[in-house]
Amino acid sequence: AQRVTQPEKLLSVFKGAPVELKCNYSYSGSPELFWYVQYSRQRLQLLLRHISRESIKGFTADLNKGETSFHLKKPFAQEEDSAMYYCALRGFSGGYNKLIFGAGTRLAVHP
Amino acid sequence: KAGVTQTPRYLIKTRGQQVTLSCSPISGHRSVSWYQQTPGQGLQFLFEYFSETQRNKGNFPGRFSGRQFSNSRSEMNVSTLELGDSALYLCASSATAGSSYEQYFGPGTRLTVT
Numbered sequence: 001a002q003r004v005t006q007p008e009k010l011l012s013v014f015k016g017a018p019v020e021l022k023c024n025y026s027y028s029g030s031p032e033l034f035w036y037v038q039y040s041r042q043r044l045q046l047l048l049r050h051i052s053r054e055s056i057k058g059f060t061a062d063l064n065k066g067e068t069s070f071h072l073k074k075p076f077a078q079e080e081d082s083a084m085y086y087c088a089l090r091g092f093s094g095g096y097n098k099l100i101f102g103a104g105t106r107l108a109v110h111p
Numbered sequence: 112k113a114g115v116t117q118t119p120r121y122l123i124k125t126r127g128q129q130v131t132l133s134c135s136p137i138s139g140h141r142s143v144s145w146y147q148q149t150p151g152q153g154l155q156f157l158f159e160y161f162s163e164t165q166r167n168k169g170n171f172p173g174r175f176s177g178r179q180f181s182n183s184r185s186e187m188n189v190s191t192l193e194l195g196d197s198a199l200y201l202c203a204s205s206a207t208a209g210s211s212y213e214q215y216f217g218p219g220t221r222l223t224v225t
Contacts, residue, residue, distance in 0.1 A: 043114070044201065044216040086154065097144045097205050097214060098167045101154035 002027050004089050006102035013077050014110050021072040021105045023061075023087030032090040033063055033070040034099070039083045047072075047085070057081070077109045113138065115204050115217035123223045129190040132220045136183050136204030142166075143185040144214065145177060148199040157200075160185050161207070189222075197224045 003026040013019055025031065035047040048056045050063040050070060061072045070087060087102040116135045124130050136143050144167075145157040156169040160179035177187040183204075189196055199221050203214040 043218050046213050097142050097159045097161075097203070098156050098169070099144075099146075099154075099214070100156070101146075103153045 002031075002089060002091050002100045004087050004100050004102035006085075006087055006105050008105045009103070010106045010108065012108045012110065015079055016076050019072075019074045019077045019081070019107065019109075021085050021087075021107065023070045023072065023102060025068050025070065025087075025089050027068075027089060027091050029091060030065075033061070034088045034090070035059070035061055035070075035072050036086040036088055036101075037083050038086070044086070077107075079109050079111060082107055082109045115202055115215050117200075117202050117217040117220050119220060120218065121221050121223075123225060124192050125225055126192055126194060128192050129188060130192060130222060131186050131188050132200055132202075132222070134185045134187075134202030134204075134217060136185070136202075137215055140204035140206050140215075141183050142205040142207060142212075142214075143179055143183065144203045144205070145185070145187050146201040146203065147171075148201055148219070149197075154201070157187065192224045194224050196222065198222060 005024045007022055033050040036044050037047045038044045059074045061070050063070050084104050084106050086104045088099040118133045142161045144159040146154050148154045158177050159167040163179045174190045179185045199219040201219045202217040205212045205214045
């Protein structure tokens with residue numbers, strides 16, 4: 001079964017601290033993994049995808065197929081990073097535009 | 112480019128009624144997907160339409176249906192509403208299929224069933 005697990009509902013850190021939002025997935029094959037972010041009163045938007053291997057707003061995520069994980073990391077959190085973060089999986093058997101989302105993690109960065 | 116728009120933004124219906132939600136994709140986008148977001152179940156895929164054809168369907172009862180028009184605008188319909196249908200319904204559009212194409216989400220329609 002395709003599943004995405006985000007074990008933390010809330011992650012609370014101070015500004016300047018490192019951040020790691022965890023994401024584990026279950027999929028029999030080679031899925032595509034994404035991180036979406038939703039800032040307060042804004043729509044859901046793509047933050048980054050594993051195939052791009054890029055850093056967006058200081059965030060990076062590495063796909064670890066052995067551990068079936070795709071954790072999101074940032075070395076120094078900023079207050080403007082406070083938002084809801086969703087990990088999502090796209091399995092090719094389900095079609096390119098079918099995303100399986102995790103439950104989400106709320107990141108709160110305190111001054 | 113204008114983003115994905117959804118109408119109405121808020122809706123209150125009574126159990127047993129039916130409802131139609133509308134989604135206008137970004138100009139030029141041909142794929143429209145629908146998701147249901149609830150506190151308990153999170154974001155769940157409902158279905159996807161491409162060139163007026165349903166390509167994928169999630170695990171929802173037949174009361175949930177949709178369609179897409181020739182201009183790529185999409186509607187979803189929920190018949191015989193239940194209290195558990197109260198949710199934020201999100202629409203996402205994509206230029207086409209393929210791993211290089213990003214999905215863009217609309218602001219959602221918040222449906223409350225009383």
